[in-house]
Structures are given as structure tokens and as C-alpha cells.
Amino acid sequence: MAIELELKLAVPDAALAAVAAWLDANGQAxxxxxxxxxxxxxxxxxxARARAALRLRKKGQQWLQTLKTAGTSSGGLAARHEWETEIGGEAIDLDRFPDEARAVLAPLQGLAPVFRTDFTRRIWIVEQDGERIEAALDTGSITAPGNGSAxxxxxxxxxxxxxxGADDATGVAALRALGERLGQAAALTPSDLSKAARGYRLSDPSSPSA
Known part of the structure; x- marks a missing residue:
């Protein structure tokens, strides 16, 4: 099991080019x-009621399954548990998950698609205070086939x-410092809503995760 520590920032249209230019100049594409x-x-x-998300992802010719469970999110900074494994196709394979993830999923009945998030991701590696940070700029859409919303x-x-040897406090400090640097280059705002939370809200405003 991994602990995912990330800072999410909303990028308005007017800031998109400036953010990409800053990352080109200060990171490794x-x-x-x-x-x-x-x-x-x-x-x-x-x-959703358990504040968890189960995702199938196609990346090139590769299929991945991911389970993320309840974490914390404040000021755009999120920490949560994550399990991700490669699978053979577009179907959940419980046997490929570790025991902790299987314990969450095995009792569930009737798992079915709820919404989609399809996007293009550009990646840079940026160094901040001796720490390495992956910067991923995502552009695309969330769609809820059940009601046609997007x-x-x-x-x-x-x-x-x-x-x-580095602890989470070191990572938090580096993320906040990099966020401040980016904020000087473009008008960005922290976002506490994950793509999954937005998808649930779009598919059903009364959803527990909405």
C-alpha cells in the first residue's frame, strides 16, 4: 500500500499557457x-459512502485497476491510501489486488460503471528544496453517461x-513551496475535490461523495 501525497490546483483558461511555460522552464518534461x-x-x-473510489484506467495499451480509500484533503493538499495493479483488460480482477484492497471490495455486489474521466496528461519532474515532485497538467472531461452531464x-x-528517509512533513513542505512558486507565475486556486468526487456529484448530486 502506498500513501499518495499531492497538491491539486485548478487552472483557469487564462493561466493554462503560463503554467505550461513555467514547467517547461523549471522542470524536466x-x-x-x-x-x-x-x-x-x-x-x-x-x-462513495466509504469515501473510496475504484477505477479502471487505459494508458496506451496497458490496463490498470486502482482503489483509493478515505484520506484527508485541505487547501488542495490530499493524503490517501492507494493500491494500483496492472490487469489484462477492461474488467476488475480482485485476485490482482493485495489483501487489504480485496477486503474492501470482495463483499460488494453489482459493481458497475458510474462515470468516466478522460483526459490528456502532460508530466514534468520538478525539484523543490531537494525533493522531487511530479507535476501533471490534466485537460479533458468528466462525463456521466446515465444523465448525459459533462x-x-x-x-x-x-x-x-x-x-x-524523508517523512511526510518534508513532502508537505515541498509541495506547498512549489505551489507558492507556481502561484507567482499564474493565478491558480487550490482544489479539494478529486476527479472521483466531481464524477459522483455529476452523476448524482445527492451522492454521498457529492
Whole structure:
């Protein structure tokens, strides 16, 4: 199990070019990829009620399954548990998850797609105070096939890449410092809503995660 520590920032249209230019100048570009994602839940929205999210992702020719469970989020800075494994195709494979994730998912009945998040991701690696941070600029859309609703995705995710011996406080400090530097280059605002939370809200405003 990994602990994901990231800072999420909403990027308005007017700031998009400035953010990309700043990252080109101050980071190491790691390319661009298209990510196609399907989020699943039960008809009773058991995962949403537990503040968890189950995702199938297609990245190139690779399929991944990811379970994220309840964490904390404040001022755009989030910490949560995450399990991710590679799978053979577009279907959840419980046997590929570790025991902790299987314990969450095994009792659930009727898992089915609820919404999609499809976007292009550009990645840079930026150094801040001796720490490495992955900067991912995402642009795309969230769609809820059940009601035909859609929302834009336009956000920057800064994820700390922990090194041996570093604690979470070090990562938090580095993320906040990098966020402040970026804020001087473009008008960005912290966002506490994950893509999953936005998707649940779009599919059903009364959802527990909305």
C-alpha cells in the first residue's frame, strides 16, 4: 500500500499557457499521454459512502485497476491510501489486488460503471528544496453517461515522490513551496475535490461523495 501525497490546483483558461511555460522552464518534461478512466460502484454507492473510489484506467495499451480509500484533503493538499495493479483488460480482477484492497471490495455486489474521466496528461519532474515532485497538467472531461452531464477537467496535480528517509512533513513542505512558486507565475486556486468526487456529484448530486 502506498500513501499518495499531492497538491491539486485548478487552472483557469487564462493561466493554462503560463503554467505550461513555467514547467517547461523549471522542470524536466516527461511527455504526454491520454488516460481513459472508468469509475465503478454498487447501485447503493457503497464505495462513495466509504469515501473510496475504484477505477479502471487505459494508458496506451496497458490496463490498470486502482482503489483509493478515505484520506484527508485541505487547501488542495490530499493524503490517501492507494493500491494500483496492472490487469489484462477492461474488467476488475480482485485476485490482482493485495489483501487489504480485496477486503474492501470482495463483499460488494453489482459493481458497475458510474462515470468516466478522460483526459490528456502532460508530466514534468520538478525539484523543490531537494525533493522531487511530479507535476501533471490534466485537460479533458468528466462525463456521466446515465444523465448525459459533462464537466471540464483543467487542473494541475503536484505529487511528492518520496525518497528514502524523508517523512511526510518534508513532502508537505515541498509541495506547498512549489505551489507558492507556481502561484507567482499564474493565478491558480487550490482544489479539494478529486476527479472521483466531481464524477459522483455529476452523476448524482445527492451522492454521498457529492
Amino acid at each position: 516527461r511527455g504526454e499521454t491520454t488516460l481513459l478512466n472508468v469509475y465503478l460502484d454498487t447501485p447503493a454507492r457503497d464505495l 464537466e471540464r477537467i483543467q487542473e494541475l496535480e503536484l505529487e511528492w515522490l518520496p525518497r528514502d
